[in-house]
Structures are given as C-alpha cells and as structure tokens.
Amino acid sequence: MPTYTPPLRDMQFVMHEVLDVTSDFKAIPKYAEADAETINAVLEEAGKFATEVTFPLNMSGDAEGCTLNKETHAVTTPKGFKEAYHKYVEGGWPALSCDPAYGGQGLPLVLNQCFYEMLNSANQAWTMYPGLTHGAYAALAEHGTEEQKQLYLHKMTSGEWTGTMCLTEAHCGTDLGLMRTKAEAQPDGSYLITGNKIFISAGEHDMTSNIVHLVLARLTDAPPGIKGVSLFIVPKFNVEKDGSLGSRNSIYCGGLEHKMGIHGNATAQIVIDGARGYMVGQPNKGMQAMFVMMNAARLGVGNQSLGLTEVAYQNALAYAKDRIQMRSLSGVKAKDKPADPIIVHPDVRKMLLTAKAYAEGGRALAIYCSVLLDKAHNHPDEKVRKDSDEMLSLLTPIVKAFSTDNGHIATNMCLQVFGGHGFIKEWGMEQFVRDNRINMIYEGTNTIQSLDLLGRKILGNNGATLKKFGKLVAQLVEEEGVNEKMAEFINPIAYLGDQMTKFTTELGFKGFQNPDEVGAAAVDYLRVAGHLVHGYFWARMAQVALREIAAGNTDPFYQAKLQTARFYFAKLFPETATLMRTARAGSKVLMDTDAALA
C-alpha cells in the first residue's frame, strides 16, 4: 500500500522563500490578512484532510469503480467517496478561495492550488468531483447574471452542489465547432436543450443533492461552427427562485465509460432530452465563458499530474531505500545486509531524481501561476492585472502539457524502480501511471496545448508575451551574472532563451509561408519552453538555497535543493538539445509521407 506525506515544507519554501507571495498579497486589499502563518496553518490542515480522508480511498476506488443503475440513471460512487465528500463540505473546504459575497472564505488561490495538489496526490478520481466545481464556479462568477450567481454560487461554494462542464460529443472533442446539441428559446427566457454529451467527468454521482451542468449548445438560428455555440446552465434538478430544488430536469446519465484509469470518477455519457437550460453570457459567445472554465481546468489538470508525480516519487524513494538487491558497482555499501538497498545504483537515483525535479519544478511553476491568477483578478492596478493575465495565458498550456508529460515520465520511472512489483496492483504504482495517462489528453490534448502556445500565444502576438518571460530570465541573469556559483544554473537558461528567441523569429517567417511548419514544431517547442520555465524556477530555487547556505543555514533542505537543481540541469534540461534539432527539422519529413501513411 502506498503512503503519502504532504510536501508542506517544499510548498512553504516556494511560497515564502522563493516567490514571497505574501508581499504580493499585501498589495491586494482582500488578501491583506493572508500572512504566512495563516497560509501554513491552513495547508497543514488541508494536508491532513488529503492524507486521512481521501488517500485511503484511492486504491479501493480504483478497484471498485462507479456503477450506473440503468433504470434510475443513478450513479453509485465507490465505497467511502460520498462520506469523504461530506467531510470535505463539513470542513468548509469548498469555500477556501471562493468569494465571500457567496459565502466563500476569500483566501488566496494559492491555498486552493496547494490543497488540490495534495488532493490529487491522495486521490485524483475523487478530487475531480469537487474539482470540476471550481471551473464551473469561475465561469459563472465571471459571466453569469447577478441572479444566476445568487442562485447557484452559494450552493457551489458550500459544496452542497457540484458543477460539471459538458462540451464533448461523440463526433467532436477538439473541434467543438462540429457540436450538434440544440437549444430552443422558450417564451419565459429559458431554453430547451437536446443532445448527447460524452466524457463528462463527475457527470453524475451520489454525493450532492444537485449538479450544475454547464452545457455548450447551439441556438436554433446559430451561425455554423464555433461562433454559433452558447453556454447554458442545465441543473440536474431545476432550482426555484428561493434556491430550493424543484422538478427533476431531463438531463441524465446514459452510460459510464470503462477507462484505463480514474475508475473512481464517473465519466458519464449525458443524455439531454429537452432539459430546461439558462443561458450564461451572450448568445453565440459560449466559448468565451467556457474558456474561463477551460483555463482553470487546464491548470487543474497540470496540478493533477503534479500531485501524482509527488506521490509516485515518495513511494519509489521509500522502496529504493528498503529493497535490497545486488551490490553497488563501487563497492559494498550495506555490509550488514546480504545486498545493498537499490538506491545505491546510479540509474535508480536518476529515476528518482527525475520525478523529484519535475515535482519541485512543477510546484514552483504552479504556485507562481496561482499568484498570477489572483493578481489578474484582484490586483488594484490595472496594468498588473493585464500583465498577470497575459503571463498566465502564456504559461497555462505549458503547465497543462509539460506537467502532464512529465507526470507520465515520472510515474513510469517510479513504477520502474519497483521492478516487477511496479506492475502489480497491490503496490499502487501502476494506478498512478494509469490515472495520469488521461491528463495528457483531456481539456485539450497536449498537441492542442502546443498549438495554443506557439500559434496563438506566441506567434499570434509576435512573441511579445514570450519576451516578457524573457525579461524575467534576463533580470535573473543580470542579478546573478557575476556570481560564479550561479553560473551552472544561469548559463543554460540564458543560452536557451537566446536560442528560442532566434528560433521563434525563424518559425514566424516559415509559418507565414507554410502553417504546417508551426504544427510540425509546436510539440517540441512547448517542451523547450517548459524547460526554459522550469530552468528559470530551478535557478531561482538554487539562488535561495545558495544564499541560505552562504549565510550558514545548515538545514539539509537547502543542500537537497541545490543537488536536485544540479541534477536537473545536468540530466533533464539537455533534452532541449534534441528538441531544438527536431523542431528545426521542419514539416517536410512529416507531410511528404503519403506513401508511408497509405
């Protein structure tokens, strides 16, 4: 059975020592009270919740899965899931970072970020039930009418109701312009919605009295394609004006998918058979509101893989210290044992350090993004809001794709550390791999993320936002350029930054002639960008560690950080050498292959 310890020390390091988030919060009136002590205390409790309440249900939830009663359309979640959800509600956890106007606790999003990392380590499948609600909350908070907000957000904040996002149909996943679900306007201002959705995570369950489905559909007179899509609230139970539950709406679960992983989450086929719906935002502008939700979800998916990387690492590390097998190549290490613990072997260390480096780099990036999100929404200075929003939009596809690909690499390596035992269910490692696998796909496949990054976010504004990130790198280079001890961390990112700038310009020209050049380079490009970003945060973390060590701090945490930074730059970051080559190799070898792909 796997174990899990919340990485509170590392979260505190990133928040307080690297990013100094409370200084940012001081500039945001509503967070003026959010000091380090409060943050740390809340996260300690949050860690207990994850460890004690949802983690023990992870393997049993995987083994049991969800069941659908085909007659009543009711879904039963695995044993204990419902009770864990009730504890989540009782603890006030859904409200953590929600708006006090709707009953929220109004704490910074970074708390929810760290809490959800821990929940994802503990049990990704369970976490998706409350997790989806945050995206729906954000979409309604930004695009709903005041009446809608009053009617729905209180109950979502309290956790009495959950939310979903209903986008995908059998014939359209990436390409939502092909959507067929219809919405017919009714005289009372509501709509009758009809259609079939698939892959709806947490789409039906037994945890709450109501589910607030946010459904994309097409008005009867809508223009074709993506510009004819509108967003609707379609509650499972209609909601009366006083907030009480009315009649059962005609939206129900028609089937559950059998999946590779996240068995504990109900991935529902949703049948919408003339259900009552209420428009959110403007007609045919549904994608705008949905993107609020999707961007939240994309960060959330990156956070899922971060959680899985961390928990897989912790267990592989424990196993590598415990399992004895063979002697060290450089001489016996454990003289009192018949063999050495496998952690003495260089490649076992490499696999462990890979997971550790991706977890800690990913955590710094994720926390940085949560602060950007808070600043984008809540900072009093408009320029800060705009800049934060831009930077976040650049980093979102990187968080989604880079963190989930790294989660794939890391969970597979951690499984490998267990040898044959990694393949056996009782050790729990293979579940982390299976659960992580969906993260590379949903909320926009990682290829789609790369096109979003390179096509829209970078070439779409001539690299302006990328340059802003480049300025952060340049600033660090300037700060530390004369510090010899920082050279091993600074030089690689300075060099890569220059290479990327040059390559981006090249690609701009090539893509103008032939857009397939962008498509051919995008996935490699995103991974290079991911390393630039991780490299930047690793350099900043090394900077803090070096400073503490120089000041005489003997806490081994700082040595550990420095060693991991060195490993990262020596063994993982050099992947960019190949990626730059293959990205530059262009589209011809892909597109001139009609005979090969016949």
Add this chain to the structure above:
Amino acid sequence: MPTYTPPLRDMQFVMHEVLDVTSDFKAIPKYAEADAETINAVLEEAGKFATEVTFPLNMSGDAEGCTLNKETHAVTTPKGFKEAYHKYVEGGWPALSCDPAYGGQGLPLVLNQCFYEMLNSANQAWTMYPGLTHGAYAALAEHGTEEQKQLYLHKMTSGEWTGTMCLTEAHCGTDLGLMRTKAEAQPDGSYLITGNKIFISAGEHDMTSNIVHLVLARLTDAPPGIKGVSLFIVPKFNVEKDGSLGSRNSIYCGGLEHKMGIHGNATAQIVIDGARGYMVGQPNKGMQAMFVMMNAARLGVGNQSLGLTEVAYQNALAYAKDRIQMRSLSGVKAKDKPADPIIVHPDVRKMLLTAKAYAEGGRALAIYCSVLLDKAHNHPDEKVRKDSDEMLSLLTPIVKAFSTDNGHIATNMCLQVFGGHGFIKEWGMEQFVRDNRINMIYEGTNTIQSLDLLGRKILGNNGATLKKFGKLVAQLVEEEGVNEKMAEFINPIAYLGDQMTKFTTELGFKGFQNPDEVGAAAVDYLRVAGHLVHGYFWARMAQVALREIAAGNTDPFYQAKLQTARFYFAKLFPETATLMRTARAGSKVLMDTDAALA
C-alpha cells in the same frame, strides 16, 4: 474493436530484399530447402492463425483474466484460450523451428520470429503460454542429458506440454544470488525441491496435461551467491520412463497476481513443497543453462513490444484517416466533409510515423538476430558460429531494452492519436500500453540490460564486439559513401559511430576509476547504441528502396520506405544528441545527492 493485418510484405522485404536470408540458409545444410517461397507460404498461414484464432481473444482475455481455484490450485484461463491453444497444437505450430530429432519441423528460426511477432500483435497474454516453452526447450536442448531430451522435448515440440522458467522469489528478482529455494539430493539421483517462486508467467493453466517447470534452486551444500545456484526440471506431473504421466508432483499455484496488463496470462506464485526435481547440467552451474533460456526470452520480450508497436500503429493509422476534426493548418483538405481527417495534422503524422519507424526498424533488427541465432547454432563454419554468437550477445540487450522502450513510446503515441477515445477500453489502445509496460521490466529490467550491454558486452571485452558492429557500419559507409542520395542516411550513422567509439574509450577510463560512471551512463548509452543499430538498418532499407526506385520499380512500398527512413533520421535519431550529453554528464550529479534523496 481493433483490427490487425499481418505485415507480411514488410517481413518479406526484410528477409529477402534487405538481408537475403535464404543465401545464409543455403550455407546451412539443414536449411538448404528453406527457400523464399516456403518461408512466405508458411508465414501467410501463420498470419491467418494469429488474426483468426488468437486476436479475437485479446480484449476478452484482458477483461476476464485468469482465475485460481484455491482448493484445487487449478487455474482457468480466459474463455477461448484453451481452444486456441489446441488449434495451435493441431496446426503443428509449436514444432515450426524445433529439431526434427524431437519431432520438430526444423525450419529456420526466422519463421518462428515472424510468427511470434504476429502472435504478439494479436494477443501477448495468450502468446506467453506457448512462448515460454521455447525458452525451456532451448535450455533443455543445450544442457539436458539425452534421456531428459527424449523424455521432455518431444512433448514440448508437439505442444502437448508447455514449459516455464521459475527464477524470481519475493526477495530476489534481479539478484538471483539471494535465492532460497532448496534442493536436497535423493538416493535415486533426483532432488527434493522446496521453496516459493513468484511472477511465474504461464505458471499454471488449463491448456495442457503437463507443465515442465525449470526451477532454479540451491543444493544443500551449495556455495553462497549466484555460484551456488543449480537448475532443475520440476514437472507438474512426474513423468514415467515411457513418457506417460505419473503422480502429481508437489509444485502448485498458490496465488495469481493482479496486474496492470497481460491479464490473460497467469502470473503465478508457485509453491514447491518437496517436489521431485531433476538436475539440468552441472551442480551450481544453473545460471549457464538458465542464460540460454533468458537470452531467448530477452529476444522474445523485444518481439512482444515489436508486435504491440505494429498493431497499435495499424489501428492509430486507421483512426487518423477516419476521424474528422478541425481543418488542416495549411487549408481545407476534405472539402466534402465538415472537417479534415486528423491525419492532415503534422503532429498526428509524427506520432504515427514514430510508431511505424520503430516497428519497421525493430523488425529488421529482430529478423537479423534470428538469423544470427541460427548461424550461431547451425552454421558449419566454426568462425561463423562464434562471430554470430558474439554479435547476438551484443544485440540481445539492445533488442530487449530498445524495442520495449520504443514500444512504450509508440503505444502511448498511438493511444494519444485517439484522443479521449484512446483512454476508453473499448477501443483497445490502452490495453496495448498496459500489456507493453511489463516488457520494460521482466527478463531483466531495461537498466539491467544496459549494464549487461555496457559493462559486460562492451567494456568487458574492450569494445571488441562493438568494433565488429562498427565494421558493418563502416562497410556500408564505404559502399555508399560516394552515393549522394545515400548521404542523408549514411552521414548520421558514420558520425554517431565515431562519437560512440570515442565515448566508449572515455568511459573505459572513467569506469576504471569509478564504476558508478558506467552505471550512470549505461541507460543513455544503450539508447544511443539502439539508434546506431536502427540507423544502420534504416540506411540499408533506404539503400534497397533507392535501388528499386532507380531501376524503375513503381511499387509505392519503396517510396513509403524511403519516406519513413527520412522521418526516422530527421525526427527520432537526433535523440542521440541529448543522450550523448547526459551520458557524458557523469555520475556525480546522481551520487552526490544524499540530502536530496534523504
């Protein structure tokens, strides 16, 4: 539901056009009759068997798994598995490449290689039941007494009995020196064996009347460690001198593992409770005989991933042509449809071509190895036998690790082509990923393979065998060095060969000072070697294709081959740039990490 078409044309291309295997066979008296026509005809029938008999049982076998009756210790395999095995026996398939002295058909091993590739594409879990038998057969054929061979090999050749290899115990997988299973000599020359084995593939089943377990155990007076391990035949039913079945031996299945994949194969915990055993080979020399089996199994495991790569590719290709989603970045391609098939997108093509290039490169390597194996055993010239054996021992860890890692990459990419549907069981793609995952672990983890390659096979003889492979590369470079059209294929391997030679010398020196340098570089080194070998075969395949095209051959097969070769060198081979860097980055960043890995 996935589909599968045996890649007969590609097998024929490698056998007849690239490697000209029948010329080799002409020099081997027992294969003088094995002409291309015979080979092709047998493989066509073999393909039908895989497609029609075992492929339809792949998904149902995964869903159903094996069950153990805890009272009788009987294992029931998934529905249809037993009947499929009977058809396999009726068709005479077990005997294909076995020795006529024991009832075999005496055909070259390349036939069995290609047959098993197809069986693995069709159903890896089923294929392991007969597959393990070949390894046990090889060990007995080489190290058994004539009496043992007469008693067991006929029944294994006919398929009446299957074989297993019982090595692993709960506390020792890689490190067989820790083994505890005991063997006590009996006055009649037999032994009483007692111990517990785990992870025994095909360890118990309902397909045959007997199972020939080959069991590693320790004589009561054995020296400690790996030099005190002997090999024993421990049949499920004792075998009388006339070959009839006697009493039930005290070796039975105590439990079945619940695994990530290969659910249809019974991975058994084997309890040996004073069972009657018969020594194979010499006392305390069990590893010698076992290595015959393990080397066969290592090639076999590479072949499993080759099969999965091929079938995953075929299905992803079909899906990419069928699924419409978004428009091509370079303009509408399917004007009559609401969107373009996703095969127009550069990254989808890249994922498909990755799988195709690894399948076809892996197939060339696997077929080459099967010819080496035949030459090592059967060639009349001793020098050819010795050279072939040496080359094969160099290539075996590469086949095992490179093919299975590539299978991991390829099956995951093919799953990704399906988007969300790839995660759903009914499409079958996620099973290929799960089944492949064990291939990177069993028969020696891929890290162990890399240490075997670099430590034993390369540095162990000062790079002599590597130089022999280098000569093949040099010969090709010389042959084609003036051919401009071959430059794009020849230059990269010539350059990489030089780099490897230099780096191997470097490593020899560094490893002498500090053996952990070898352990730190080995995994990267093996992957570089894999690309050198694949690159060599891709260059040879391109050579044939260019020659045919120049001669006016308009079969699009040759264009396809050329396009795939170009893709391989442009997008996959450059991985070596990073691998050389990270291999050179040394062991310090791994070993000086005690704080990080505390």
